[in-house]
Amino acid sequence: MAGSRKIEKDVFGTLPDGRKVERIVLRGQGGFEARIITHGAVIQALIAPDTKGGYDDVVLGHDDFAGYLAERKFLGATVGRYANRIAKGQFSLDGETVQLPVNNGPNALHGGLDGFDRKLWEIAAIDEGVEPAVTLTYSSPHGEENYPGKLDVRLTYRITGPTELSLAMEARTDRPTIVNLTNHSFFNLEGATSGTSILDHRLTVAAEHFLAIDPTAIPLPEPPRAVAGTPFDFRHPHAVSERIRESDPQLRNGRGYDHTYCLGRDGMLALAARLEAPRSGRVMELLTNQPGLQVYSGNYLDGTISGKGGKLIRQSDAMCLEPHIWPDAPNRPDFPSPRLDPGQVYRHHTVYRFGVRAS
Template sequence: MAGSRITKDDFGTLPDGRKVERIVLRGEGRFEARIITHGAVIQALIAPDAKGGHDDVVLGHDAFDGYLAERKFFGATVGRYANRIANGQFSLDGETFQLPINNGPNALHGGLDGFDRKLWDIAELDDGASPAVTLTYTSPHGEENYPGQLDVRLTYRVTGPAELSLTMEARTDRPTIVNLTNHSFFNLEGATSGTPTLNHKLTVKAEHFLAIDPTAIPLPEPPRAVAGTPFDFREACAVGARIRESDQQLRNGKGYDHTYCLARDGKLALAARLEAPRSGRTMELLTDQPGLQVYSGNYLDGTISGKGGKLIRQSDALCLEPHMWPNSPNRPDFPSPRLDPGVVYRHHTVYRFAVRAP
């Protein structure tokens, strides 16, 4: 269609024959967000650079086979519970639930077959001035041992010249827990540039972070102040500037793999800013969530290849994941992930791209 800012095509086929579709949302200056229905994945984000060029800035795969072969959460929607729950256990109204264990002794990112492995339905396409796609998934009661049927509605929308907005809502028919996020791996020099993100400058608008044990579960203590630690990104600092310091928390996370505590009251606000020195690209992340997981790609080990056939290695990308705090179901002192019937879970995150002024 002439002038269309949204297109749809086939991206692949699941082993059971179901089609996986790709939706392309277009902004200005060749900005594009490419979404696939398997895992509600951001398959590509095409953003301009300071020299008038453009590149894909998220890790992933060129073809669907790569997403099926390895579960690495590239660009995926994660749920029902993003991040970790200690020992895969939590109690709700006196009943204990045992989740599948899939990360050391803990449950991670929704279990063995989370939302990142599901085929989502296209509920709506909006080809207006702010093109959008709305995807839905219904998680039945007992899936991965979570209580309650959960109906999830997710919208990706281009809300500025080079800005992608993500909104998620969820409803349940009985008390449950929910914590959703997008798990994109960013490299603002380009997904196939081969340039480590350790030189990216990062700013995080947080005074505190959650210290973790060696299995990445928050320690039984209040949030720690970032001041005077390698976790202080209140002013822009290269990701790799302090990542090799002799610090027990860096040892526990094999680098950065920690939740920053954001001052939020359900309102959208700036949480982080990322800047790439060569391309001049910047990305601001705004969210209404109480936590931001900063993950420096510590477990990318070169065993799989991504776009362009290039091996994906440690520090090839950085994750910024807005969500609830880890292990919140077992920590009454943390923000609560409980969702009751009649209440709507909401999550709003914005990825705003720009280029550094010359």
Template sequence: MVGSKITKDIFGTLPDGRNVERIVLRGEGGFEARIITHGAVIQALIAPDAKGGYDDVVLGHDAFAGYHAERKFFGATVGRYANRIANGRFSLDGETVQLPVNNGPNALHGGLDGFDRKLWEIAGIDDGAEPGVTLTYSSPHGEEDYPGRLDVRLTYRVTGPAELSLTMEARTDRPTVVNLTNHSFFNLEGATSGTPILDHKLTVAAEHFLAIDPTAIPLPEPPRAVAGTPFDFRDGQAVGARIRESDQQLRNGKGYDHTYCLGRDGKLAFAARLEAPRSGRIMELLTNQPGLQVYSGNYLDGTISGKGGKLIRQSDAMCLEPHIWPDAPNRPDFPSPRLNPGEVYRHHTVYRFGVRTP
């Protein structure tokens, strides 16, 4: 269609013959968000640089085969519960729920076959001034042993010249827990640049973080102050400036793999800024979620190849994942992930791109 801000094509095919579709949303200039229906994945995000060029800034694969072969969460929608639940176990209304464990002793990112492995349906496409696509997935009661049917509605929308908005809603037919996020791996120098993100400047609007044990479960203590620690990014620091300091929390996470406590109260607000020194790209992240997982790509080990056939190595990208705090079903002192019938879970995150000005 002439002047269309949206195109749709077939990105791949599942072994059972179902097609995986790709929807391309366009903003101004060369800004694009490319979404695939498998895992509701952000397959590519084309953003401007300071010299007027455009490049893809999220890791992943050029073809569907890479996403299907390896479960690495590149760009994926994660659920039912993002991050970890200790021992895969929690109590809900006096009943013990035992989930499959898939990360040492813990349940991670929805279990063995989470939302990142599901084929989502296209529920609507809006080719208006703010182009968007809505995807849906219905998780049946007992899937991955989570209680209750969960109906999820997700919309990606270009809401500014170089801005992508993600909204997610979920409803249930019986009490359950829910915690959704997007798991994009960002490198603002470019997905195939081969440049580690350790010199990216990171700002996080949080005064506290959750200290973790060696299995990445929050310790039984209140959030720790970031002041005077390598976890203080309030004024902006290079990701790698203190990542190799002798700090037990850095040892436990093999780098940064920690939740920052934002205290959103359900309102969209600034959470983080990432700045690349060479390309001059800047990404601001706004969210209504109470936590932000900062992950410095510690477990990327060079065993798989990504876009352009390049091996993906440690610190080649980083994740900024807005969500409810990990292990919250077992922590009444944490923000609650409980969802009851008649209630609506709401997640809103905005990725706003710009460039450094002289």
């Protein structure tokens, strides 16, 4: 993979049916790299600088394709058609009841039994210009996982700054449907194989409200709750560990942080969160145009699978910051709408901007 080219491409693995899974490497400044694989449109690695001038991979995943094929853990994956949960896998659209497969207790999660994270995406374009990019596409047929409408998705990963990765997704349909896409990267800014947890990471979230959940992680039938006076207040930076063990019913329901923060941004790209690692000094700023940000502290990582370097992946080894429409929105007219009609374009834009702590 060495060299001065902005983009490299190779074969990362092979599906059981013989189709090749490709990996595309996008390079920014210095050693900054984003490595994308076509299976699940996954961010397989993200190499970012630290305060000493070193570079390390900051996302969990696998060193080879066999790990992704064997276990569905959404590591770095693009998830859809509907990210997060839909209560009982059921919603109504234009008077018709749609029943999705349930795959997370009583609910549908991340697109169902065989979501976008398990699909082989096609390389539609590669841009070797000043801002190197790869565009991937996937066409989801009408009725896939029982979702109505054919959905054509176009996703572009682009290096938009020296140490900045941009993700832009568009979707179009041929009949009324719902759509809610996100990237599900698990971040550890000390390094994916550092052996340290994210509990000492300092988190800031630009939100005054969050969605309280029931024990199955479905939002309660109430308006968004104010973060003020709760362990969910990250309007100023706090270590993740600072309040995660408090005796709070919402922390109990999520087994930690596994909640949607309400950003309320009307489709405009803006800063949503900042994550800082104390040892490496790495900082990641996440900007998005989405109305919600799922903050997940890796509560269900249980050591049953190994990741990069053969290390077991355990609770709090990483944190997810997933921008998307709010969970169960198809059943909540008071939430931002996930509806997409023919002639409309669903647009998702997220930016991961890396830097180092000021000395």
